[in-house]
Amino acid sequence: MDAGTYNVRKATCGLYCQSCDGVTTWSMVANPYALTVSGQRQQSLYGTWNTGSQYDYSTYSDWSTSNSAVATVGTSRVTGQTPGLASGVSPGSANITARDAFTNSPDYTSNWCSGSPWSCPLLYGGSAASSGTVAPKVSITGPITVPLLAAGAAGRNSIGLGATGTPSGGTYLWSLSSGSGIVSLSNTTASTVTVTSQAVGTATVQVKYTYNSQNATASKNVTVQKPTRLSIVSGTSVAVPEAGCSPPNNACGMNRQFQYQVLDQSGAPIAAAGMQFWDKIFTSSPNTCSLTSYSTTCTAYGIPNGGPCGPQTDSSGQFIETLTICSTQCRSGPFCITGCSTGSNQTWNVNGFSLTADVKALSYQCNYVYVNSQ
Amino acid sequence: MRSILLILLTGIFSLRSTATSGVPSVLTVKLHSPVSEYSLSAATLLEALSKIAAQFNLRMGVEWVGDTQHLRTIQLSFKNTTPEQILSAVLRSQAGYEYSVQNEVLHVCPRAFLAGKQTFLDIPLKSFDVRDDYVMRANLRLIELVRSKAQEMLPNDIAAGPSGIGGSFGTGLGDRRVSFRLANVTVREVLDRLVLSADFQMWVVTYMPDKGAPASGFPWVVSIFNWDITENYQPIWDLLVRGFDPTALVYRPEWVPDAAGLRTTN
Numbered sequence: 015m016d017a018g019t020y021n022v023r024k025a026t027c028g029l030y031c032q033s034c035d036g037v038t039t040w041s042m043v044a045n046p047y048a049l050t051v052s053g054q055r056q057q058s059l060y061g062t063w064n065t066g067s068q069y070d071y072s073t074y075s076d077w078s079t080s081n082s083a084v085a086t087v088g089t090s091r092v093t094g095q096t097p098g099l100a101s102g103v104s105p106g107s108a109n110i111t112a113r114d115a116f117t118n119s120p121d122y123t124s125n126w127c128s129g130s131p132w133s134c135p136l137l138y139g140g141s142a143a144s145s146g147t148v149a150p151k152v153s154i155t156g157p158i159t160v161p162l163l164a165a166g167a168a169g170r171n172s173i174g175l176g177a178t179g180t181p182s183g184g185t186y187l188w189s190l191s192s193g194s195g196i197v198s199l200s201n202t203t204a205s206t207v208t209v210t211s212q213a214v215g216t217a218t219v220q221v222k223y224t225y226n227s228q229n230a231t232a233s234k235n236v237t238v239q240k241p242t243r244l245s246i247v248s249g250t251s252v253a254v255p256e257a258g259c260s261p262p263n264n265a266c267g268m269n270r271q272f273q274y275q276v277l278d279q280s281g282a283p284i285a286a287a288g289m290q291f292w293d294k295i296f297t298s299s300p301n302t303c304s305l306t307s308y309s310t311t312c313t314a315y316g317i318p319n320g321g322p323c324g325p326q327t328d329s330s331g332q333f334i335e336t337l338t339i340c341s342t343q344c345r346s347g348p349f350c351i352t353g354c355s356t357g358s359n360q361t362w363n364v365n366g367f368s369l370t371a372d373v374k375a376l377s378y379q380c381n382y383v384y385v386n387s388q
Numbered sequence: 389m390r391s392i393l394l395i396l397l398t399g400i401f402s403l404r405s406t407a408t409s410g411v412p413s414v415l416t417v418k419l420h421s422p423v424s425e426y427s428l429s430a431a432t433l434l435e436a437l438s439k440i441a442a443q444f445n446l447r448m449g450v451e452w453v454g455d456t457q458h459l460r461t462i463q464l465s466f467k468n469t470t471p472e473q474i475l476s477a478v479l480r481s482q483a484g485y486e487y488s489v490q491n492e493v494l495h496v497c498p499r500a501f502l503a504g505k506q507t508f509l510d511i512p513l514k515s516f517d518v519r520d521d522y523v524m525r526a527n528l529r530l531i532e533l534v535r536s537k538a539q540e541m542l543p544n545d546i547a548a549g550p551s552g553i554g555g556s557f558g559t560g561l562g563d564r565r566v567s568f569r570l571a572n573v574t575v576r577e578v579l580d581r582l583v584l585s586a587d588f589q590m591w592v593v594t595y596m597p598d599k600g601a602p603a604s605g606f607p608w609v610v611s612i613f614n615w616d617i618t619e620n621y622q623p624i625w626d627l628l629v630r631g632f633d634p635t636a637l638v639y640r641p642e643w644v645p646d647a648a649g650l651r652t653t654n
Binding site: 168169170174206208265267287288290291292293295303304305306307308309310325326327328329332333334335336337338339340341342343344354356358360376378 | 550556561629
């Protein structure tokens with residue numbers, strides 16, 4: 015580092031007097047400083063010359079801390095350390111000092127006089143300090159979306175957010191900084207809060223962590239997603255012929271299977287395990303396959319023709335759908351043929367919401383089941 | 389002396405386990421693992437068992453009586469205990485229940501209620517094959533098979549002559565494609581295999597004595613998802629994933645200590 019030039023500004027015969035340019039003030043940035051536990055910040059030592067110029071002396075300075083249990087700082091005297099890099103250790107207060115005691119930092123000297131010549135610089139060195147605190151820190155982990163559940167329906171409508179305060183042993187307090195009508199919170203004094211959806215929108219969940227009367231806060235945005243549409247996950251469609259399927263009256267047919275992704279109001283995937291789904295199928299026309307009934311294994315509760323409705327979406331917000339046809343019209347002697355077709359409509363319900371925009375037009379045929387012509 | 393030791397060992401390992409060579413089964417080890425503190429609050433026996441199963445990752449086959457006369461809430465706290473002791477305390481709080489371990493599945497059974505009664509779970513099956521199919525679909529095939537065995541009739545939706553049936557089937561959390569072949573087994577053993585084959589935690593048979601008795605003579609059963617199952621749909625049972633709340637009928641990942649590790653069906 016070259017901080018400046020030493021300039022003899024005045025000399026007279028006999029009595030030698032001179033002025034040397036140099037540092038007039040030392041300062042540290044930041045002062046005061048603020049750190050969190052395990053957090054770091056680069057402190058800088060600046061010298062301001064009488065000329066008005068300011069230079070950074072951090073690299074070649076000696077750095078020290080008044081309380082290494084609270085904060086440490088790297089110094090040029092130790093190989094591998096970054097001079098001035100302060101690190102929070104535990105909550106509390108500590109002063110950080112930097113001293114430039116060596117070269118390149120002359121003090122400003124005005125009208126120094128003696129009987130013999132003397133060259134600038136005349137004095138070196140200086141120091142500055144900053145006071146500061148190390149605060150506890152807290153971070154939030156967990157999903158950023160939560161599915162909406164229709165009133166009175168069963169299904170998933172909550173998520174858990176976890177907070178980790180450092181150092182451990184403090185207390186937690188959760189609150190909403192925005193979106194009080196969007197979500198509600200429960201278990202607000204535990205490290206994990208339950209966030210329950212109420213309406214579509216985005217809310218900001220905040221946690222305050224208190225350790226030894228010092229606070230740290232963190233916040234996270236949570237978006238409530240309403241199940242609105244279904245999309246078929248690319249590459250998941252499988253079709254398998256089923257000869258001799260039930261009913262066994264010389265019937266055969268097709269089994270088509272694929273995976274649905276539940277989408278929200280904006281078309282974004284809802285990645286939530288536990289959303290309940292069910293469907294209903296209604297015959298339209300034609301019905302040359304002579305389908306006399308539909309067996310939906312997951313219909314709304316209490317529907318006589320339905321079995322139990324238990325399936326839930328996996329953690330990707332997806333589920334597997336299988337559509338089957340089994341018809342005597344698909345069989346001719348020992349062979350399965352492709353001669354019939356039955357039109358149907360399938361309606362979906364996810365988390366209690368009827369996906370009215372997502373009525374699927376089914377076409378049952380002996381060799382395939384088409385969903386919206388696909 | 390030897391007989392005293394035998395009696396003591398019999399007392400300690402009272403579970404019927406299929407473990408051989410003196411090596412305790414994985415389930416037996418889980419049942420005897422130490423638990424420093426545990427609190428349990430549940431509206432029903434089934435909810436209590438679901439929580440225990442989720443917490444300690446125990447595969448269960450539960451037969452329980454679900455009518456209001458038999459429903460009792462459970463509030464228990466434990467210190468320095470084991471899952472087995474917790475389970476014993478829960479069952480002691482309900483009249484007439486027993487448990488045993490078979491096929492790495494913990495069976496809970498209302499012994500007093502079933503005294504002298506045959507159940508469809510004991511129906512012998514010559515074989516049951518699953519080939520690269522989802523467990524829930526295999527379970528539906530088993531239901532159809534057992535209905536035909538139990539009632540010697542299927543719900544006859546199909547008229548004579550040209551006919552057919554279409555349908556849909558949904559499955560998701562916990563399910564996966566499996567293949568296995570079982571021969572000379574009971575329905576109970578097939579159900580054990582189904583819950584062990586994917587990420588299901590328990591099979592549940594809910595007896596409902598106040599509904600009367602089906603023509604098959606077996607006790608009337610319902611689904612926890614549909615308590616109004618008609619005779620045409622007897623018998624029925626449920627497969628539940630780990631962390632499923634059988635009272636509120638919702639998935640509760642907070643019941644599962646390692647919920648993040650729950651596999652998906654992708």
